[in-house]
Amino acid sequence: xxxxxxxxxxxxxxxxxxxxxxxxxxxxxxxxxxxxxxxxxxxxxxxxxxxxxxxxxxxxxxxxxxxxxxxxxxxxxxxxxxxxxxxxxxxxxxxxxxxxxxxxxxxxxxxxxxxxxxxxxxxxxxxxxxxxxxxxxxxxxxxxxxxxxxxxxxxxxxxxxxxxxxxxxxxxxxxxxxxxxxxxxxxxxxxxxxxxxxxxxxxxxxxxxxxxxxxxxxxxxxxxxxxxxxxxxxxxxxxxxxxxxxxxxxxxxxxxxxxxxxxxxxxxxxxxxxxxxxxxxxxxxxxxxxxxxxxxxxxxxxxxxxxxxxxxxxxxxxxxxxxxxxxxxxxxxxxxxxxxxxxxxxxxxxxxxxxxxxxxxxxxxxxxxxxxxxxxxxxxxxxxxxxxxxxxxxxxxxxxxxxxxxxxxxxxx
Amino acid sequence: xxxxxxxxxxxxxxxxxxxxxxxxxxxxxxxxxxxxxxxxxxxxxxxxxxxxxxxxxxxxxxxxxxxxxxxxxxxxxxxxxxxxxxxxxxxxxxxxxxxxxxxxxxxxxxxxxxxxxxxxxxxxxxxxxxxxxxxxxxxxxxxxxxxxxxxxxxxxxxxxxxxxxxxxxxxxxxxxxxxxxxxxxxxxxxxxxxxxxxxxxxxxxxxxxxxxxxxxxxxxxxxxxxxxxxxxxxxxxxxxxxxxxxxxxxxxxxxxxxxxxxxxxxxxxxxxxxxxxxxxxxxxxxxxxxxxxxxxxxxxxxxxxxxxxxxxxxxxxxxxxxxxxxxxxxxxxxxxxxxxxxxxxxxxxxxxxxxxxxxxxxxxxxxxxxxxxxxxxxxxxxxxxxxxxxxxxxxxxxxxxxxxxxxxxxxxx
Numbered sequence: 001x002x003x004x005x006x007x008x009x010x011x012x013x014x015x016x017x018x019x020x021x022x023x024x025x026x027x028x029x030x031x032x033x034x035x036x037x038x039x040x041x042x043x044x045x046x047x048x049x050x051x052x053x054x055x056x057x058x059x060x061x062x063x064x065x066x067x068x069x070x071x072x073x074x075x076x077x078x079x080x081x082x083x084x085x086x087x088x089x090x091x092x093x094x095x096x097x098x099x100x101x102x103x104x105x106x107x108x109x110x111x112x113x114x115x116x117x118x119x120x121x122x123x124x125x126x127x128x129x130x131x132x133x134x135x136x137x138x139x140x141x142x143x144x145x146x147x148x149x150x151x152x153x154x155x156x157x158x159x160x161x162x163x164x165x166x167x168x169x170x171x172x173x174x175x176x177x178x179x180x181x182x183x184x185x186x187x188x189x190x191x192x193x194x195x196x197x198x199x200x201x202x203x204x205x206x207x208x209x210x211x212x213x214x215x216x217x218x219x220x221x222x223x224x225x226x227x228x229x230x231x232x233x234x235x236x237x238x239x240x241x242x243x244x245x246x247x248x249x250x251x252x253x254x255x256x257x258x259x260x261x262x263x264x265x266x267x268x269x270x271x272x273x274x275x276x277x278x279x280x281x282x283x284x285x286x287x288x289x290x291x292x293x294x295x296x297x298x299x300x301x302x303x304x305x306x307x308x309x310x311x312x313x314x315x316x317x318x319x320x321x322x323x324x325x326x327x328x329x330x331x332x333x334x335x336x337x338x339x340x341x342x343x344x345x346x347x348x349x350x351x352x353x354x355x356x357x358x359x360x361x362x363x364x365x366x367x368x369x370x371x372x373x374x375x376x377x378x379x380x381x382x383x384x385x386x387x388x389x390x391x392x393x394x395x396x397x398x399x400x401x402x403x404x405x406x407x408x409x410x411x412x413x
Numbered sequence: 414x415x416x417x418x419x420x421x422x423x424x425x426x427x428x429x430x431x432x433x434x435x436x437x438x439x440x441x442x443x444x445x446x447x448x449x450x451x452x453x454x455x456x457x458x459x460x461x462x463x464x465x466x467x468x469x470x471x472x473x474x475x476x477x478x479x480x481x482x483x484x485x486x487x488x489x490x491x492x493x494x495x496x497x498x499x500x501x502x503x504x505x506x507x508x509x510x511x512x513x514x515x516x517x518x519x520x521x522x523x524x525x526x527x528x529x530x531x532x533x534x535x536x537x538x539x540x541x542x543x544x545x546x547x548x549x550x551x552x553x554x555x556x557x558x559x560x561x562x563x564x565x566x567x568x569x570x571x572x573x574x575x576x577x578x579x580x581x582x583x584x585x586x587x588x589x590x591x592x593x594x595x596x597x598x599x600x601x602x603x604x605x606x607x608x609x610x611x612x613x614x615x616x617x618x619x620x621x622x623x624x625x626x627x628x629x630x631x632x633x634x635x636x637x638x639x640x641x642x643x644x645x646x647x648x649x650x651x652x653x654x655x656x657x658x659x660x661x662x663x664x665x666x667x668x669x670x671x672x673x674x675x676x677x678x679x680x681x682x683x684x685x686x687x688x689x690x691x692x693x694x695x696x697x698x699x700x701x702x703x704x705x706x707x708x709x710x711x712x713x714x715x716x717x718x719x720x721x722x723x724x725x726x727x728x729x730x731x732x733x734x735x736x737x738x739x740x741x742x743x744x745x746x747x748x749x750x751x752x753x754x755x756x757x758x759x760x761x762x763x764x765x766x767x768x769x770x771x772x773x774x775x776x777x778x779x780x781x782x783x784x785x786x787x788x789x790x791x792x793x794x795x796x797x798x799x800x801x802x803x804x805x806x807x808x809x810x811x812x813x814x815x816x817x818x819x820x821x822x823x824x825x826x
Contacts, residue, residue: 072536072642084540088642089555095638096631100509103516123485127497138815142502145606145620193558207558214635218509218627225508229485229501402551 023157029287030249031256033330035318040163041243043114044173045323047336049166056322057337061344069094073347081202081398082347090203090348093210097217097238108169112213112238112274115165116177117221119228119236126231129280136283139186142226147219148188148274150266152251152285156185156277161242176241179233181279186223187244187251189264189271190215192354194362195401197270201307201350204398209349212272213238220274232280244273252285255292259302259311259353260334263292265372268359291376292359296332299384301393305356308342310335356393358384436570442700443662444669446743448731453576454656456527457586458736460749462579469735470750474757482507486760494615494811495760503616503761506623510630510651521582525626525651525687528578529590530634532641532649539644542693549696552599555639560632561601563679565664565698569598569690574655589654592646594692599636600657600664602677602684603628605767607775608814610683614720614763617811622762625685626651633687645693656739657686665698668705672715672724672766673747676705678785681772704789705772709745712797714806718769721755723748769806771797 019027019034027034043049050057051066064073069091076084101111109115129135136153143151156178164173196208220236227234235241245262249255253273254264261269265288303311312332319327324336343349354360358375361368375383387393399405432440432447440447456462463470464479477486482504489497514524522528542548549566556564569591577586609621633649640647648654658675662668666686667677674682678701716724725745732740737749756762767773771788774781788796800806812818 070533076538076540084536084538084643085551088536088540088639089558091642092555092559092635092639095635096509096513099513099516099634103512120483123497123501125489125497127489127501138498141816142505145502145609145624146505196558211558214631218631221512222505222508222627226501226505229504230497403554 035328038328043162044166047324047340065344086203090206093207096214117236122228123231146222149191150189152253154250160246182277186276192270198396200355201352203348206348216274235277258296269354302353310338358387448741451741456575457579460737460753478757499616503619506620509627530649535641536644559635562604563602565666567663573659595690599689605683611809613768614765616761619761629687648690671709682767715766723751771800
């Protein structure tokens with residue numbers, strides 16, 4: 001493992017507007033608006049890490065919030081979606097991700113969240129791969145078999161690698177580790193359960209998040225193992241090492257949405273992301289634009305659905321409410337502090353915006369495919385009207401997921 | 414954790430034909446023919462464990478076979494299905510199961526294979542579950558969410574719990590651990606990938622086995638976590654602790670087949686099994702008979718497909734080729750030594766019998782459902798003829814899985 005040089009780190013010589021030409025080229029495809037003075041993100045500034053060291057975020061409630069994922073909450077609330085069975089389901093869904101994250105807990109590692117996953121040594125010889133197109137096809141096929149619902153490839157763009165990572169165990173900021181010679185990133189997305197998400201924001205819906213993490217942890221570690229057995233470097237990551245959303249957009253998995261996350265063409269915002277850094281040469285995907293930006297400009301479903309009202313109502317802007325934001329990128333930025341404060345008040349993570357987003361659909365149904373075509377066209381207001389008219393984004397009870405309420409006339413799919 | 418009493422262990426007082434009445438009752442439903450003098454199985458007699466201590470099974474080839482799952486095989490064979498990419502895919506598919514198995518490797522535990530999975534403490538208070546029917550429904554719903562493709566429940570029948578377990582790290586036979594007061598077993602099955610299995614027996618098809626184990630390990634540990642967060646005992650197991658096949662049959666997941674494994678109604682023999690022992694009272698499922706026994710009596714597809722010819726051609730019988738068999742149960746019994754020797758010669762696990770079995774289908778397709786009705790009826794010979802006529806069980810190349818050979822006219826599904 002090598003340590004990425006400390007900032008100011010080695011980027012291509014800066015030209016013109018301050019960005020290397022390759023980065024300007026990809027930004028023109030993704031629509032990223034990166035401003036002069038840009039610096040890479042420090043993982044300690046993530047609001048979850050700030051809850052460990054920043055007195056403005058840290059609180060007894062935050063402590064109890066984190067602890068409740070390890071042991072069921074001490075107090076049982078007999079409230080729909082917050083009963084003992086709902087928290088039991090939530091913690092069960094996180095179990096695999098948390099177990100894999102803590103294999104090397106004794107060394108302070110929290111893998112998939114602040115440290116990359118520990119992997120066995122790579123094979124001593126490299127497989128003979130006929131050409132780069134063939135290698136790309138095989139890697140994608142393996143990724144899908146190993147648990148990825150979506151897979152895309154981008155060239156490693158160091159802007160999205162953390163400037164420094166953060167170790168919660170000892171409150172330090174180690175340098176970021178990347179495999180020697182890494183040039184490409186395989187970005188994977190796993191679908192979060194649609195019916196659980198429909199109950200957000202309760203403990204029941206958090207099970208969709210946990211399952212997403214568990215499935216992603218398995219997918220990225222297995223995929224990295226595949227590449228390593230082919231004799232190539234491969235580092236498996238979830239939230240650690242780099243920002244996933246810009247890499248996923250560059251890898252063609254979707255667009256950036258008003259609610260501050262990836263909107264995938266297949267499942268909308270209802271995905272979790274992971275990535276594998278490798279030195280295997282691969283053909284990158286092109287970023288895909290399918291009308292999300294234009295749709296989000298006329299839609300405020302997520303804004304209305306957000307209980308603490310922490311989503312941006314206006315145009316993309318520069319800056320944000322605090323250090324958890326990428327200061328020199330013009331984009332829709334959520335109020336991360338208010339969002340996290342709501343989670344700790346609620347006692348579980350919230351996904352009300354994901355539930356309410358009109359793009360929260362699947363391509364599997366013909367109706368879903370038709371809607372998506374409409375939403376990506378100049379008739380996007382009709383698509384939005386249809387979404388509202390059919391009340392697709394409205395919340396279902398936790399009991400509904402447990403099968404104790406009848407299905408609604410409008411199916412969730 | 415308690416240690417099950419050593420043999421002769423406490424069973425219900427023996428009556429009539431030497432079996433307690435509850436066991437006679439369930440045997441009449443499953444069709445198990447358990448003879449006087451029956452003893453529980455010792456896990457050291459499993460052929461994989463014998464490869465560690467029994468000179469008649471142990472060999473340098475067996476050592477190399479096991480080692481190849483940890484590190485890619487030292488020699489690359491440029492043979493379809495055995496190339497470096499095929500072994501890479503195989504080892505990647507095993508990665509999650511093997512990682513979870515070795516979380517407590519320092520203590521000699523190999524969880525899911527010879528030791529049960531280590532779980533966090535259970536919640537200090539028990540959830541209020543309205544009634545046993547409701548609890549059963551909720552546990553099954555949770556199990557399916559958490560990765561089980563099939564789930565069934567049986568009352569704990571101690572006959573299928575190992576007499577002693579086996580620790581490979583120090584070649585000892587510890588007592589079997591069961592949760593205090595365990596009364597029920599939730600048995601889960603996960604589907605093995607259909608297209609990978611179609612390439613058996615090569616390294617590509619072994620990826621279906623590995624993925625099955627990885628998915629099962631996640632499913633049983635997550636389900637046990639769910640039960641423990643509800644305040645109940647729950648012990649997650651795969652091959653450890655007890656024989657899975659008789660428990661799965663008692664739990665209604667399927668019937669016993671000529672090839673020596675479970676034939677599930679949904680996927681035939683193309684499943685992996687896991688189980689969770691719990692003290693939560695649940696409603697057991699009834700064993701299901703849907704014509705497998707009668708079908709296997711007229712079918713020899715597995716026998717013909719088996720490369721080392723180690724499957725039984727005749728009627729169910731008592732005894733077998735060595736200590737790896739349950740001596741006092743009348744059943745179809747494979748020659749485990751010959752089977753395992755073939756695996757070590759091949760350099761990977763074989764599933765040719767699973768691939769060739771006519772029950773290797775899914776219920777998803779209407780054609781599959783129709784076939785199953787026919788196979789379970791007196792017209793079973795017509796079903797067998799159809800299977801042969803359509804050449805459903807024939808082997809596909811590893812290249813075919815990688816998308817490098819055209820689809821055949823007959824789809825695999």
